[in-house]
Each structure stands twice: as C-alpha cells, then as structure tokens.
Amino acid sequence: MKSLQKLTASLKRLPGIGPKQAERLAIFLLRSPQFETDNLIAALREAKAAIHLCRQCFDFTDREVCRFCADPARDRAVLCIVEEPQDVTAIERSGGFKGLYHVLHGSLSPLDGIGPEALRIKELSDRIKSSATPIAEVILATDPDTEGEATALYLAEQLKAFAGLRTTRIAHGVPLGGDLDYIDERTLSHALAGRRAFS
Amino acid sequence: MKSLQKLTASLKRLPGIGPKQAERLAIFLLRSPQFETDNLIAALREAKAAIHLCRQCFDFTDREVCRFCADPARDRAVLCIVEEPQDVTAIERSGGFKGLYHVLHGSLSPLDGIGPEALRIKELSDRIKSSATPIAEVILATDPDTEGEATALYLAEQLKAFAGLRTTRIAHGVPLGGDLDYIDERTLSHALAGRRAFS
Numbered sequence: 001m002k003s004l005q006k007l008t009a010s011l012k013r014l015p016g017i018g019p020k021q022a023e024r025l026a027i028f029l030l031r032s033p034q035f036e037t038d039n040l041i042a043a044l045r046e047a048k049a050a051i052h053l054c055r056q057c058f059d060f061t062d063r064e065v066c067r068f069c070a071d072p073a074r075d076r077a078v079l080c081i082v083e084e085p086q087d088v089t090a091i092e093r094s095g096g097f098k099g100l101y102h103v104l105h106g107s108l109s110p111l112d113g114i115g116p117e118a119l120r121i122k123e124l125s126d127r128i129k130s131s132a133t134p135i136a137e138v139i140l141a142t143d144p145d146t147e148g149e150a151t152a153l154y155l156a157e158q159l160k161a162f163a164g165l166r167t168t169r170i171a172h173g174v175p176l177g178g179d180l181d182y183i184d185e186r187t188l189s190h191a192l193a194g195r196r197a198f199s
Numbered sequence: 200m201k202s203l204q205k206l207t208a209s210l211k212r213l214p215g216i217g218p219k220q221a222e223r224l225a226i227f228l229l230r231s232p233q234f235e236t237d238n239l240i241a242a243l244r245e246a247k248a249a250i251h252l253c254r255q256c257f258d259f260t261d262r263e264v265c266r267f268c269a270d271p272a273r274d275r276a277v278l279c280i281v282e283e284p285q286d287v288t289a290i291e292r293s294g295g296f297k298g299l300y301h302v303l304h305g306s307l308s309p310l311d312g313i314g315p316e317a318l319r320i321k322e323l324s325d326r327i328k329s330s331a332t333p334i335a336e337v338i339l340a341t342d343p344d345t346e347g348e349a350t351a352l353y354l355a356e357q358l359k360a361f362a363g364l365r366t367t368r369i370a371h372g373v374p375l376g377g378d379l380d381y382i383d384e385r386t387l388s389h390a391l392a393g394r395r396a397f398s
Contacts, residue, residue, distance in 0.1 A: 046202045
C-alpha cells in the first residue's frame with residue numbers, strides 16, 4: 001500500500017516521531033472519522049497562513065508585532081534573549097519577567113554549520129541601536145547546554161560594543177524540588193559557585 | 200495566537216502525543232517550508248481516500264481484497280486472528296506464517312464498553328462458515344495482555360461451535376535475547392508451563 005507508506009514516511013519526518021510511532025499515527029489517522037482529519041488539515045493550513053514572525057522580537061505572532069512588543073505595560077529597557085518561541089512561553093508561565101523578548105531561532109552549532117548569521121543576532125544589534133527606549137539590560141536565557149552556553153558567550157562578547165549595556169545570564173543551579181543526590185556534578189558546582197547570602 | 204493553539208490541540212488528539220510534544224510539533228510545522236506541510240497534507244488526504252478495509256480479512260488495503268487474501272500461494276485453511284493491522288505487519292516481518300489473517304480491530308474491554316459486537320467477530324464466524332476452502336485451524340494471536348487474553352478466551356469458546364476446527368494460541372514465553380533476571384514472573388511461569396522436549 002504505497003499511500004500508507006507515503007503517509008508513514010511523511011509523519012516520520014516530524015521531530016521525535018520514530019518509525020514505530022509514525023506507523024501508529026498513520027493507522028490512527030486512517031481510522032479516524034473524516035471530519036477529524038479534515039479538522040487537523042484545516043488547523044495546519046490556518047496556522048501556516050496566519051502565523052509569522054514578529055518584526056521586532058521574532059516570536060511567532062498572528063499580528064504585525066506580537067502581544068508582548070505591543071503591550072505598553074512591559075518594560076522596554078530589558079530584553080530577554082531566548083533560542084526558541086517555546087522558551088518565551090515557558091518564561092511567561094514562570095511569571096518572572098516583565099520585559100521584552102528576542103528570539104534567536106536556534107543556537108550556535110559550528111558542527112551543524114549553524115553560525116551567527118543563521119540566527120537573529122544582527123537583528124538584535126540593530127534593535128538595540130535603534131530602540132526608542134534605550135536598552136539597559138540584556139538577559140541571556142539560552143539553554144544551559146553546550147550550544148546555548150557558546151551562544152551566550154558569543155553574544156556577551158558582541159554586546160560589549162554597547163557602552164552602558166548590562167549583559168546578564170540566567171542563574172544555573174539546583175532545580176526546585178530536586179534531590180541533591182540525583183543532580184549531576186556540573187550543575188552542583190554551578191549551584192555552589194553561584195551561592196548567595198541567605199536572606 | 201488562536202490558530203497556533205488550535206493546531207496544538209489538534210495534534211494533541213493523536214495517540215502518544217502529549218501537550219509538550221504537540222507544541223513542539225506545531226512549531227516545527229509552522230517553521231517547515233510550505234511544500235513540506237503540503238506534502239504531509241497530500242499524503243494524509245491520499246491515504247484516507249485510497250485505503251479501506253479488505254472485505255475478507257479487514258486488514259487495510261488499497262484494493263478490493265488485500266494482497267494476502269488475493270495471493271494464491273497462501274494457505275487458505277489457516278486463519279491467524281489479530282487485534283490490529285500493525286499486528287499483521289509484525290507477523291509478516293517474522294516470516295513465520297503463510298496462512299491468511301483476520302483483523303478484529305480491537306480487543307474485548309467491557310470497562311471501555313467494547314463488547315464482541317464492536318469487533319469483527321461476527322464476520323469471522325461468517326467467514327469460517329462460508330469459506331470455499333474449509334478452515335482447519337484458527338490461531339489466536341491477540342496481545343498477551345488482559346484484554347487480549349479475554350478476547351482469545353471468548354473466541355475459543357465461540358469457535359467450539361465449528362466441529363473439526365482446531366483453535367490454537369500463540370506461545371507465551373521468554374523473548375529471545377531476553378535476560379531471565381529481568382523477565383516478569385508471569386511470563387516466566389508461562390515459559391515453564393509451556394516447556395517442550397529439547398530437540
């Protein structure tokens with residue numbers, strides 16, 4: 001059945017879907033009532049048509065500028081730099097940030113051929129230069145992995161060009177609810193080095 | 200962004216896709232080039248249109264009868280009963296079976312309201328009754344879980360109505376390459392009870 005194989009192959013291209021799950025999904029979709037698959041197709045078409053990148057922060061949006069950039073209550077002097085749009089959602093859920101975002105759309109990975117020009121780094125410089133409210137602080141909130149650290153390091157270096165701009169990195173440490181026994185030694189050494197006075 | 204939420208919600212309805220992976224998939228699809236998502240939509244549409252159930256064994260097929268039922272080289276006197284079309288693929292991969300299949304499309308699960316009438320059991324009886332080649336053996340290859348065992352038991356009971364029909368169950372035991380230490384006691388007791396003379 002070529003058409004089943006083609007559907008399975010298409011599903012296998014999605015991230016985190018192995019051959020086994022692709023087959024399961026294909027069979028589930030075949031078995032679903034027609035309106036269910038029609039709904040899925042319509043949702044995909046609609047999202048593709050409506051959603052694009054915010055021209056200021058490059059988060060996904062269905063407007064010209066995203067709801068954060070358009071919100072007068074957000075602090076325009078602080079930018080939080082993240083790798084992916086999902087990271088914006090995660091930080092918003094935390095409720096710990098009231099500034100604006102800048103989404104890089106990836107992290108530096110020389111081995112995969114991803115250099116600075118593949119990310120929204122030039123756009124970040126331009127944004128800081130031309131911002132109506134002067135940017136006082138850039139928080140580097142890239143992932144705490146090799147690529148994320150390298151990206152943070154690279155950006156910190158680049159941002160030195162802006163006199164008076166404070167560049168910070170989100171804290172690394174022991175996650176809340178974690179068990180010290182089960183935390184890897186690098187995290188633990190970060191947690192120790194980053195210790196603060198007890199208040 | 201309502202359209203992104205709608206797409207994520209649609210993806211979350213797929214089996215084995217949690218809220219986190221649905222979000223990842225939605226963002227991957229938004230980011231994919233248009234032709235990639237068009238290909239996925241076309242593959243889904245095509246498969247939905249082309250594939251239906253074999254009118255004899257209820258496996259998926261894009262012809263009137265499936266390739267197994269249509270193959271004159273297969274042994275028409277032996278039927279292997281499975282729960283799902285994926286099980287047919289798995290048994291074919293094993294190369295251990297040359298008869299025909301009968302796909303139930305589920306297993307008995309009274310708690311979920313799935314009784315015999317929801318499965319292709321009536322069709323199995325009709326098929327045995329009206330088969331041009333008399334059916335000599337029915338192999339019950341339902342899953343080795345509670346529902347699968349209950350289904351096998353139910354079928355074995357029903358099939359007693361056919362005099363001269365042999366009903367068998369696939370062997371339960373230690374999987375090849377398995378480590379005795381790591382195998383649950385029920386499997387092990389099945390493996391012991393089902394022991395055979397060393398040949």
